[in-house]
Amino acid sequence: MIKIIANICFIGSLTAFAVGTLGLYKLPDPYSRLHGMGIGDTLGVGFFGLGLLFLSPNWIIRIKIMVCLFLFWVINPTMTHLIAKSGLIHGTKPTEGTKVIKE
Amino acid sequence: MFGFLLIFWIVISGKADIQHVFVGALLSLLIVLFWREDLFSRLPGTPNIKELLYLGHFILLLVGYIIQANISLAKTLLFSDPPAKPVFMVLEPSVESDWGRALLATCITITPGTVSVDVDPETGRFIVHALTEKTGIDLLHWRLINVIHKIEASAKGE
Numbered sequence: 231m232i233k234i235i236a237n238i239c240f241i242g243s244l245t246a247f248a249v250g251t252l253g254l255y256k257l258p259d260p261y262s263r264l265h266g267m268g269i270g271d272t273l274g275v276g277f278f279g280l281g282l283l284f285l286s287p288n289w290i291i292r293i294k295i296m297v298c299l300f301l302f303w304v305i306n307p308t309m310t311h312l313i314a315k316s317g318l319i320h321g322t323k324p325t326e327g328t329k330v331i332k333e
Numbered sequence: 334m335f336g337f338l339l340i341f342w343i344v345i346s347g348k349a350d351i352q353h354v355f356v357g358a359l360l361s362l363l364i365v366l367f368w369r370e371d372l373f374s375r376l377p378g379t380p381n382i383k384e385l386l387y388l389g390h391f392i393l394l395l396v397g398y399i400i401q402a403n404i405s406l407a408k409t410l411l412f413s414d415p416p417a418k419p420v421f422m423v424l425e426p427s428v429e430s431d432w433g434r435a436l437l438a439t440c441i442t443i444t445p446g447t448v449s450v451d452v453d454p455e456t457g458r459f460i461v462h463a464l465t466e467k468t469g470i471d472l473l474h475w476r477l478i479n480v481i482h483k484i485e486a487s488a489k490g491e
Contacts, residue, residue, distance in 0.1 A: 249407050256416045257464075261448065265406065265417075265464045268445030273403045293344055307442035314450040314462060324419060324462075331469060332423040 232284050239281030246274035258325035260317055264310050271306050275299065335365050384487050391480045398444050398477070402468070406445045409465060421450070422469040424459040426478045430488070433481045434459075440477055447472060 246269050253266020279299040286292045342357030343349050380388065410416050428434050434457060438449040441461055446468040451460040463469030 246403070246407075249410055253406075253410045253416070256410060258415070258417065259419070261450075261462045262417050262419050262464055264448050264462075265446055266410065268443075268448075269403055269406055269410075272399050272443060272445060290344075290347055294347070297341070297344055303443060304439070307439045310442050311438060311449055314448045318450050318460075324421070327418065329418075329420045329466065330423070331420050331466070 236281040236284040239277045239284065243274045243277035243281065246270055246277060250274065259328075260322055261314060261324055264314055268310075271310075272303075275302055335361050338364060381487070384484055387480055387484045387487065391477060391484070394477055394480065395440055395444075398440075398475070402445045402447075405468070406464065409446075417464045418466060420463050420466050420469045422459075422461040422463055422472060424461055424472060425457065426459065426481075428457055428478070428481055428485070430485055433485050437478065437481055441472065 250267050250270035253269070254263050257263045257266050276299070279295055282295050283292055286295060338361035339354075339357050342361060343353065346353045346357070426437060428437055431454075434452055434454075438452050438459065441447050441449040441459070446464045448462045449459055450462050452458070461469065461472060463472065
């Protein structure tokens with residue numbers, strides 16, 4: 231039963247990564263493509279980690295997986311922010327029709 | 334912070350013998366000494382129970398927003414043609430602390446559909462890239478910003 235639940239999680243993870251990869255092809259500029267991978271980075275990695283937690287033989291490994299997931303969810307947005315910021319600093323142009331809205 | 338780093342080291346190494354604890358303690362001490370002025374002085378102090386409750390509420394809200402954003406972004410990518418009409422948003426969420434700004438910027442980026450591109454350390458102004466106009470405007474009504482305000486007020490003792 232646990233293997234079935236874990237496999238469902240892995241399929242969910244695969245689907246999330248597939249949708250995210252589709253975003254890489256469909257979205258028009260580098261800034262937008264960062265959003266595409268966001269699905270894989272949150273839902274994809276989350277489902278994958280959940281599946282691994284179900285299959286883990288003991289709590290030490292479960293805690294390690296949770297620490298890895300936490301670190302991933304802290305480091306990943308930082309790197310995404312750095313890529314977007316370096317794009318802005320180096321003059322990467324967004325796609326035509328991109329609006330600017332001020333609060 | 335020393336304790337946190339040492340526990341992290343022991344959990345990741347998976348062993349608690351004298352060699353691992355000694356090396357972990359030494360490295361944790363060196364990291365704390367090296368970063369004590371530049372980084373650790375900017376971190377918030379030890380949270381009280383009220384702040385921990387706010388933090389729990391914050392995490393629940395964030396998980397809710399991430400799930401909603403994932404569904405919305407998947408629909409946009411799969412069914413919309415063209416899939417995006419991106420916008421740059423300029424936000425002024427009036428978050429005053431460094432850790433509050435870092436937390437908000439991280440949460441904006443981890444939520445699919447929005448990426449924080451820049452944060453002005455002087456004014457606290459955020460530049461956010463959103464995949465659709467609706468996603469960007471929804472950020473203005475984010476309840477997470479209110480919770481960060483509450484945690485900041487609690488940390489100041491108000």
